[in-house]
Amino acid sequence: MKTLSYIEPGKIDVLEKDIPKLSADTDAIVRLVKTTICGTDLHIIAGHTPEVPEGLTLGHEGVGVIEQIGDSVNNFKVGDKVIISCITACGHCDYCKRQMYSHCADGGWNLGHLIDGTQAEYVRIHHADNSLYHIPKNITDEGAVMLSDILPTGFEIGVLDGHVQPGQTIALVGAGPVGLSALLTAQFFSPATIIVMDLDDNRLQVAKEFGATHVINSANKEDAIKQIMEITNNVGVDVAMEAVGYPTTFDLCQQIIAPGGHISNLGVHGEPVTFELNKLWIKNISLSTGLVNTSSTPMLLKTVNAGKLEPNELITHHFNFNQILEAYDIFKHADDNKALKLIISFDEV
Ligand SMILES: NC(=O)c1ccc[n+]([C@@H]2O[C@H](COP(=O)([O-])OP(=O)(O)OC[C@H]3O[C@@H](n4cnc5c(N)ncnc54)[C@H](O)[C@@H]3O)[C@@H](O)[C@H]2O)c1
Ligand SMILES: [Zn+2]
Numbered sequence: 001m002k003t004l005s006y007i008e009p010g011k012i013d014v015l016e017k018d019i020p021k022l023s024a025d026t027d028a029i030v031r032l033v034k035t036t037i038c039g040t041d042l043h044i045i046a047g048h049t050p051e052v053p054e055g056l057t058l059g060h061e062g063v064g065v066i067e068q069i070g071d072s073v074n075n076f077k078v079g080d081k082v083i084i085s086c087i088t089a090c091g092h093c094d095y096c097k098r099q100m101y102s103h104c105a106d107g108g109w110n111l112g113h114l115i116d117g118t119q120a121e122y123v124r125i126h127h128a129d130n131s132l133y134h135i136p137k138n139i140t141d142e143g144a145v146m147l148s149d150i151l152p153t154g155f156e157i158g159v160l161d162g163h164v165q166p167g168q169t170i171a172l173v174g175a176g177p178v179g180l181s182a183l184l185t186a187q188f189f190s191p192a193t194i195i196v197m198d199l200d201d202n203r204l205q206v207a208k209e210f211g212a213t214h215v216i217n218s219a220n221k222e223d224a225i226k227q228i229m230e231i232t233n234n235v236g237v238d239v240a241m242e243a244v245g246y247p248t249t250f251d252l253c254q255q256i257i258a259p260g261g262h263i264s265n266l267g268v269h270g271e272p273v274t275f276e277l278n279k280l281w282i283k284n285i286s287l288s289t290g291l292v293n294t295s296s297t298p299m300l301l302k303t304v305n306a307g308k309l310e311p312n313e314l315i316t317h318h319f320n321f322n323q324i325l326e327a328y329d330i331f332k333h334a335d336d337n338k339a340l341k342l343i344i345s346f347d348e349v
């Protein structure tokens with residue numbers, strides 16, 4: 001089968017590998033129908049996640065059809081079309097019992113990180129019963145791909161961990177698919193003011209269409225901080241979300257946080273940031289950061305199925321799997337290509 005694999009920092013390629021086989025009676029083998037690329041894949045290629053082994057198949061998002069199941073899989077049968085969660089969960093370890101699936105003792109973020117992922121014709125999914133989801137009838141295959149990672153990430157790590165509340169002023173740095181997912185789901189809680197920052201004017205325009213009350217091109221960070229202070233009458237924002245993963249964007253969040261505010265970090269960082277505790281200790285702020293648990297996926301599936309959230313709006317480009325290197329190039333240069341989420345389709349068998 002064909003896979004898109006990480007070769008070494010700065011290099012990916014299409015590699016031929018054997019079709020995976022069941023390795024435990026809780027596994028499923030899924031034939032991919034749709035997959036996509038995440039900002040995290042760009043961090044992996046940039047060498048920010050050195051734990052990723054060379055030769056690994058990338059990808060932690062997708063929709064596919066079950067080809068084989070182990071004897072202990074109860075919730076799915078061969079032929080079912082499923083959403084593959086980016087997080088694998090055994091369902092019974094201490095972390096799973098706390099819905100902290102991201103730290104499952106026999107799972108977590110493994111796909112396209114520590115084990116072969118979904119940018120391939122087939123993938124092996126461990127603990128299939130807790131790591132796959134049926135697709136409700138009103139959700140398209142493409143929309144369903146947005147539930148593998150970006151919608152739960154924006155909602156859990158940005159919005160829920162940020163404690164967004166009605167009437168608040170929130171700022172979001174990074175209007176990529178993850179930041180836009182936080183923007184969409186923050187509106188479940190009716191914040192009064194939503195300021196979105198990015199360097200990409202097209203993504204800022206999309207943010208406006210998705211409900212941002214203010215957008216700022218933050219290429220000049222000091223100027224962006226000044227504008228936010230003007231918008232907030234020199235108070236700052238109640239919630240600042242970082243959805244980029246660089247020291248400068250984390251710094252922007254800590255510069256604009258109001259007393260009593262909350263910084264929620266979603267970005268995957270490749271180097272340390274400077275946390276200005278000397279200035280922030282007195283402001284009664286809190287900070288959260290983390291890997292998505294996907295514990296909100298069942299609730300998001302209902303919300304999307306009911307038409308309250310439209311994930312297809314995040315999709316801008318379509319490719320066939322044989323064009324995946326081109327797709328990576330477009331996603332990497334998203335600003336030149338007005339790209340958000342790309343759908344990569346496999347030939348239906
Ligand atoms: N915590 C988690 O569980 C989790 C899950 C998925 C993704 N992520 C991370 O979320 C982040 C966003 O993912 P994505 O898929 O949206 O990625 P992306 O690369 O598409 O988006 C990043 C955005 O940041 C903008 N940006 C870059 N430098 C900037 C700067 N200096 N100031 C303002 N904006 C800037 C880019 O223009 C882009 O729009 C990444 O760091 C990704 O690794 C985290
Ligand atoms: Zn991701």
Ligand SMILES: [Zn+2]
Pocket residue numbers: 089090091092093094095096103104105106107
């Ligand atoms: Zn577990």
